[in-house]
Amino acid sequence: MKRRREEENGGGGEIDEALLAALESSSSGAGAGGGGGAAVELLDVKGVKKMVLAFERKLRDNIEARMKYVDQPDRFVESEVDLDEELKKMHALAASPDLYPELVRLKVVGSIVSLLGHENTDISTDVVNLLNELTDGDVIGDNEPAGLLVDELVSSNALELLVQNLSRLDEADPDEAAAVFNSLSIVENLIEVRPAVVELVCERSKLLKWLLTRIKVKEFDSNKLYASEILAILLQSSAANQLRLGQLNGVDTLLQSVALYKSRDPKSSEEEEMLENLYDCLCSVVMHPDNKDKFVKAEGVELMVIIMKQKKKLAYGSALKALDFSLTKCSDACERFVDVLGLKSLFPAFMGKVPKKSGEEVDERLISLIYSLFAGLTKDASKERLLSKxxxxxxxxxxxxxxxxxxxxxxxxxxxxxxxxxxxxxxxxxxxxxxxxxxxxxxxxxxxxxxxxxxxxxxxxxxxxxxxxxxxxxxxxxxxxxxxxxxxxxxxxxxxxxxxxxxxxxx
Incomplete structure (x- = not known):
């Protein structure tokens, strides 16, 4: 289910208002009281051609004005206002995804995407809002012709430009914070339509690096939550992305992020969801053999044992899950677990002394952990300590x-x-x-x-x-x-x- 920006978390209301304003502008007088003819015109091929021509004209005018009056912003500001209006009108296309192939045929997608790098972040933000609406899963659905738009966006370097634009947005500005959220939403939209985008976006851009930087921020907000969710999506089924994240020191970053909650619980259900996402990321990353060693060297085993000792309900089960993934087929992690007295936390839990309402999943994790230790321990002393239990x-x-x-x-x-x-x-x-x-x-x-x-x-x-x-x-x-x-x-x-x-x- 598509995530929607929460009003309480920095600029949530602004997104809805901005989209509403864009839709009202694109309807050219449609709404209460009549005048809906213009909106109907936009929902056919002729209307799309007319819209594209108007957009290309305003884009050309803006480019020329900026080139002619490089140091005189007041001389090209009007062309930017005109361009902004044309972008807002294009939101109406979201009502007719069957016309997306016409957009592709008219070769306008590349022009729209290029504006993600526009000097004026108001324009790039408009483009983000537009692309988010056009690619929304509820809009595209199973409409394969509409999927052609996604293919064109990918081939027009939308992934690269989208991430480049992310790095210059200032989340202290509510509109730009909303643009960050919508940019992540576009990535999710594209993945839903074309799963191969999971690896393409990481191959072609620095999205993984940006996401790691974003989850480092201590303060919680809806963008940090969404960043954790997108990171989890990128890692859950891609060994290539798991390896890339490990090479970016991602294991250490994830451990630092979950360590913030080793002795306290999240303050809200949204923050709790973010923490679950971070643990899911950690579990996915250590599935790659190269990252298991990084997990051990970053003292991940020690941290998970400490978190288990705290017996915080959410963190307990998540830490246990992370240990289960990290100890599987990893002798070094198994040996470290025994060395840091992990058995003292493991076996009381195995005997049922776990946080209330832990459930059957915890039992199965404990059983899996014990098996991993039997299979992975190589030192006689460690094996004897396990058997003695x-x-x-x-x-x-x-x-x-x-x-x-x-x-x-x-x-x-x-x-x-x-x-x-x-x-x-x-x-x-x-x-x-x-x-x-x-x-x-x-x-x-x-x-x-x-x-x-x-x-x-x-x-x-x-x-x-x-x-x-x-x-x-x-x-x-x-x-x-x-x-x-x-x-x-x-x-x-x-x-x-x-x-x-x-x-x-x-x-």
Whole structure:
């Protein structure tokens, strides 16, 4: 859903008023009382041609006046007012996206885009407002011909000029603050229509650098919120962008940004949303192997452990999620976690001592973290510290582990029975596997792998404890092995298959 600028956050009302004024101007007298003929004229090909010709004429007049009277602004100001009026009239085109191909055919898009670099920021702001309205998702929708406008904007260097214009806008001015918001909205609009823009905008411009600078600002406002959201969109599915951000010292910047909330909660739901966006960015960035090392060196593991200790409801779950992503397939992060006494925060949480209303997602994150530690720790001393946790208090953590295993085993079993019903006959095996994953199969597989690691450790009394707990639930090691076998059969990595096979044989 498209974000709308909040009135309370610096200039929100100005956007609505500016757009309303532009629409009123473009209607040429349409509205209460009549005179709507001019608006109707603009909604056909002839009207578009007339509009484009008038715009090109005013643009040429302004260029000539500026060249002729370089040091005499009063001599070209009138041409700028005329140009401004023509830009406002073009807002009417948003009512007829089916006419966008005509704009492309008339080769006017490049001229409009060029004004993003106009010396007068009032003009560039007008262009931003216009492009935001023309590219709005509600306007373009699934209209593929309208998508031609987006393609033309990209080929006319709109992405580059849009970001260049961002760097000169002064957010102390409400109109320019609104233009910043609308510029980010244009980026989101273009991505919605053409997902490839996610990487194009980062290849061709310094948007990532600008966004990092913007989220560094300590004061919260709607533009910082939107900057965090756009950054999350750019990072969530692009390994190239994740790598770029890491090279811009982005990991450190994100850690500094979330550190502001290590001992306090956000003051509003909007600020809370921004913090969630920042953590999402952090999780996306550390998905790239090159950035995991940066996360460790920037003391990201230490920061997340500190945040967990504070037990602030929102930050707790987010820090846990960031640790889950950063420790996955990263031995250095796993070792650092143990070294900074992360186990002291992890296992009380595993035993249920977490902030209220943390939910099932937190449980699954904790299970994933424990598995990552078993898979990633390489030092014998670290492994022993992890395993010793399962001996404490008469094997209470093994009891908890088995409690989770039974819960997810029953859930996946029920889903499997449902999928075997005739109503699901049309689903192939891959679809059924995905549905079982949604029902908790992946978490069940992690639990089985953890049990296998513990079993293989041959800690005194552990194996008999596991057998006893399984028997009490009318289960056996064969049920654990069955889960491991299915996991093995769906692992692409041959080395991973061999490791799981070793677990199966050992049990």
């Amino acid at each position: 399962f001996e404490e208090n008469e094997y209470e953590k093994i009891d908890r582990l088995m409690e989770f295993f039974v819960k997810y085993h029953n859930r996946v079993k029920a889903e499997s029975k449902k999928l075997d019903a005739e109503s699901f006959e049309e689903l192939d095996e891959d679809d059924k596997y995905l549905k079982r994953l949604d029902a908790g199969l992946f978490t069940l597989q992690l639990l089985a792998l953890i049990l296998a690691h513990i079993w293989l450790s041959k800690l005194p009394g552990v194996q008999s404890r596991i057998d006893l707990l399984l028997k009490q639930q009318r289960l056996s090691r064969e049920d654990v092995k069955s889960v491991l076998q299915e996991y093995r059969d769906n692992v692409d990595d041959e080395g991973g298959k061999a490791s799981v096979e070793a677990f199966i044989s050992a049990m």
